[in-house]
Amino acid sequence: MTAAAPPVGDPPPADVAAPADVAARGPRPRRGIAGWIVIGVVLLLVGGVGAALAGLSQWVARDALDPESAGPAGTGALAEVLREHGVEVTVARDRSSAQKALLAADATLVMPDTPALSDGGVENLAAAAEDVVLIDPRSRTLRLLLPGSRPAGYGSGDVVEPGCDLADAQRAGAILPGAVASTTGDAIACYPSGDGYGLLVHDDGSQRISAVDGRTLFANESLAENGNAALAINLMGRHPQLVWYMPGIGDTDLATKDPSLGELTPPWVSPVIVLLLFSAVGAAIWRGRRFGPLVPERLPVTVRVSETTEGRARLYARSRDAVHAADQLRLSALARLSRLLGLGPAASATEIADAAADRLGWDRRAVRGILIEELPRDDAQLVALRDRLSHLEGAVRQAVRPERNAQ
Structure with a gap:
C-alpha cells in the first residue's frame, strides 16, 4: 500500500478538541x-x-375471637349483640385489669386459651368470676376448670339437637359443633357429636363453668347460623357485666429460668466489644474517604481528528486489510452520493447504486460492482477502486449540478 493511505470517512469540518472545562466540569x-x-x-x-x-x-381484623375485630374470625358481632341485650362488655388485654373488672361486680369471664399463664394464674383469674365461658377449651384448661374432661377431636359435621336438659341449650336449639370434648365428671354434656359433646357445663351453685368451641360457633362468619347466637347470649348474658379476657404477648406470670446471653458471657466481653466498635469507627474516620466537591482535572493532551484518521489509516496499511479499507471508502462515497441524489438516510447501498446508474445512464451492474461487489485483493486494486469511486462521484456531481461545475 502506498505511504499516503486513503481517507477512512468524511473529513470533519474542522479539527475538534474537547475543551478542558467541559471535561473538568x-x-x-x-x-x-x-x-x-x-x-x-x-x-x-x-x-x-x-x-x-x-x-x-x-x-379491622385483630386476632381470632377478639371482640373488637370485624374480621371473619373475630367476635365483634357477638359483642355488639350482647350490648344490645343490656350486657356491658369490657375487653381486658392483661391479667390485672381483668381481675379488677371481675372483682368490681358479679361478672361473666369469657376466656380463650391462655398458654402464657401458669396453672395458678388461670385458676386465680377464673375464681374471681361468677360464670366462666371457655371459648377455646384446651386440655389444660379443661383439666383445671372442668375436672374429668378432655378434648375429643371434632364433631361429625352434622347439625345436632341439644340432647340434654340444660335450659340454655334447649332455648338455643340445634347447632353444628366444631371441636368437641368428653367428660367423666359431673358436668352436663350437650350436643353429642362424634366422640364427644359440643358443650360442657358444670354448675356447683357458686360458680358455673362452660366449655364450647367459640371459633366455630361464635365467630362473625358463623354467628347467624343455626342457634349459635342464641346459645352465646344464653351462656354469656346471665350477668349484666361481662369481662372478655384477650391476653397480649407480654401478659404472663411464667418466670423464665434460662440464663441470658449476658449472664453466660464473662464480664470482660461487653467492654471489649464496645472498645472494638469505637476502634472500628475511629479507623473508618481516619482512613475513610472524605466526600466533597469534585476536583476539576484538565486533560493532559488534545488529539486532532486528522491525526486520528491518519493513525487508523496507517493501521490498515500495516495490517494489509484491503477489503476493510475498501469498505470504509465505499461507506463514505455512498453517504456523499446519497446526499447528491437527494435520497434519505435510510436508503440502502443497492438503491443508491441504482439511482446513480440511472442518473448517469450507466450499466447498473457496473455501478454496483464499484460501490458494492468488487473486492480488492492487494494495494494496487485498492488504489484502482479509489480512483473509480472518485470518478463515479465526480460524474454524479457533474450530472446533478452542471451549472455549478461549469463555474
Whole structure:
C-alpha cells in the first residue's frame, strides 16, 4: 500500500478538541442533593402510608375471637349483640385489669386459651368470676376448670339437637359443633357429636363453668347460623357485666429460668466489644474517604481528528486489510452520493447504486460492482477502486449540478 493511505470517512469540518472545562466540569451538587431529598421524602411518605394501612388493618381484623375485630374470625358481632341485650362488655388485654373488672361486680369471664399463664394464674383469674365461658377449651384448661374432661377431636359435621336438659341449650336449639370434648365428671354434656359433646357445663351453685368451641360457633362468619347466637347470649348474658379476657404477648406470670446471653458471657466481653466498635469507627474516620466537591482535572493532551484518521489509516496499511479499507471508502462515497441524489438516510447501498446508474445512464451492474461487489485483493486494486469511486462521484456531481461545475 502506498505511504499516503486513503481517507477512512468524511473529513470533519474542522479539527475538534474537547475543551478542558467541559471535561473538568463535574456533576452539579445541588441537583444531587435535591434528588436525595426527593428520595427521602418519597420513602417517608411510603412508610407513613404503610403504617397507616397497618394500623387500620389492626383495628379491622385483630386476632381470632377478639371482640373488637370485624374480621371473619373475630367476635365483634357477638359483642355488639350482647350490648344490645343490656350486657356491658369490657375487653381486658392483661391479667390485672381483668381481675379488677371481675372483682368490681358479679361478672361473666369469657376466656380463650391462655398458654402464657401458669396453672395458678388461670385458676386465680377464673375464681374471681361468677360464670366462666371457655371459648377455646384446651386440655389444660379443661383439666383445671372442668375436672374429668378432655378434648375429643371434632364433631361429625352434622347439625345436632341439644340432647340434654340444660335450659340454655334447649332455648338455643340445634347447632353444628366444631371441636368437641368428653367428660367423666359431673358436668352436663350437650350436643353429642362424634366422640364427644359440643358443650360442657358444670354448675356447683357458686360458680358455673362452660366449655364450647367459640371459633366455630361464635365467630362473625358463623354467628347467624343455626342457634349459635342464641346459645352465646344464653351462656354469656346471665350477668349484666361481662369481662372478655384477650391476653397480649407480654401478659404472663411464667418466670423464665434460662440464663441470658449476658449472664453466660464473662464480664470482660461487653467492654471489649464496645472498645472494638469505637476502634472500628475511629479507623473508618481516619482512613475513610472524605466526600466533597469534585476536583476539576484538565486533560493532559488534545488529539486532532486528522491525526486520528491518519493513525487508523496507517493501521490498515500495516495490517494489509484491503477489503476493510475498501469498505470504509465505499461507506463514505455512498453517504456523499446519497446526499447528491437527494435520497434519505435510510436508503440502502443497492438503491443508491441504482439511482446513480440511472442518473448517469450507466450499466447498473457496473455501478454496483464499484460501490458494492468488487473486492480488492492487494494495494494496487485498492488504489484502482479509489480512483473509480472518485470518478463515479465526480460524474454524479457533474450530472446533478452542471451549472455549478461549469463555474
